[in-house]
Amino acid sequence: GAGVSQTPSNKVTEKGKYVELRCDPISGHTALYWYRQSLGQGPEFLIYFQGTGAADDSGLPNDRFFAVRPEGSVSTLKIQRTERGDSAVYLCASSDKGLAGPQAEQFFGPGTRLTVL
Amino acid sequence: AQSVTQLDSQVPVFEEAPVELRCNYSSSVSVYLFWYVQYPNQGLQLLLKYLSGSTLVKGINGFEAEFNKSQTSFHLRKPSVHISDTAEYFCAVSSNTGGFKTIFGAGTRLFVKA
Numbered sequence: 001g002a003g004v005s006q007t008p009s010n011k012v013t014e015k016g017k018y019v020e021l022r023c024d025p026i027s028g029h030t031a032l033y034w035y036r037q038s039l040g041q042g043p044e045f046l047i048y049f050q051g052t053g054a055a056d057d058s059g060l061p062n063d064r065f066f067a068v069r070p071e072g073s074v075s076t077l078k079i080q081r082t083e084r085g086d087s088a089v090y091l092c093a094s095s096d097k098g099l100a101g102p103q104a105e106q107f108f109g110p111g112t113r114l115t116v117l
Numbered sequence: 118a119q120s121v122t123q124l125d126s127q128v129p130v131f132e133e134a135p136v137e138l139r140c141n142y143s144s145s146v147s148v149y150l151f152w153y154v155q156y157p158n159q160g161l162q163l164l165l166k167y168l169s170g171s172t173l174v175k176g177i178n179g180f181e182a183e184f185n186k187s188q189t190s191f192h193l194r195k196p197s198v199h200i201s202d203t204a205e206y207f208c209a210v211s212s213n214t215g216g217f218k219t220i221f222g223a224g225t226r227l228f229v230k231a
Contacts, residue, residue: 003160004160031217033217033219035221040126040223040224041223041224042121042123042207042209042221042222042223042224043161043207043221044221045218045219045220048216048217048218050217055216055217056216056217056218058216058218059218091160091161093161102149102211102212102213102217102219103149103166103168103211105151105163105166106161106163106219107160107162108153108160108161108162109160110158110159110160111160
């Protein structure tokens with residue numbers, strides 16, 4: 001079956017612009033995660049959704065970052081007033097065991113590479 | 118707070134040789150431990166995980182890892198590597214008291230040479 005997909009695969013923008021990154025999780029997966037991966041680093045947790053609600057957004061670095069999942073499937077990560085330091089690969093993952101979140105295997109998408117000039 | 122340290126950023130090894138990728142974690146509570154692999158131009162995928170029970174965990178592609186609570190380690194091993202094992206390997210930790218946050222290490226790049 002289809003895995004987690006993310007669009008676009010690459011996004012180049014200018015400092016100060018607004019961007020949206022999309023994640024399509026595996027069908028039926030109730031849990032969805034966003035991570036940020038900088039060069040030479042592991043994924044850094046940003047936010048976790050259980051269904052439509054953000055159950056844990058403690059990883060969002062500041063109020064320029066926001067994510068939604070209005071119908072409990074597709075999610076959009078929104079970054080306002082982008083800065084050069086936001087350049088990274090943004091990863092999305094989903095899991096089908098939301099109630100056992102910390103134990104669950106996460107299925108990752110290929111990521112969106114964001115470059116802020 | 119939890120943290121993960123992967124002690125080697127790069128591990129070069131010849132084909133058919135054994136390999137160990139080291140991972141240490143820090144946590145004041147019981148943890149769940151994972152190893153994920155990222156092949157070139159692909160998303161991360163789970164190799165294996167430790168939740169409870171037997172401390173020796175077997176995963177896909179012939180990999181295994183051993184949970185050592187006293188040394189707070191979860192090292193990944195394979196007795197004989199193949200060229201196709203060349204990838205980035207990430208150790209990760211989560212817990213029931215850490216919300217739904219999974220903390221990843223910085224990764225170890227395994228490079229298998231012919």
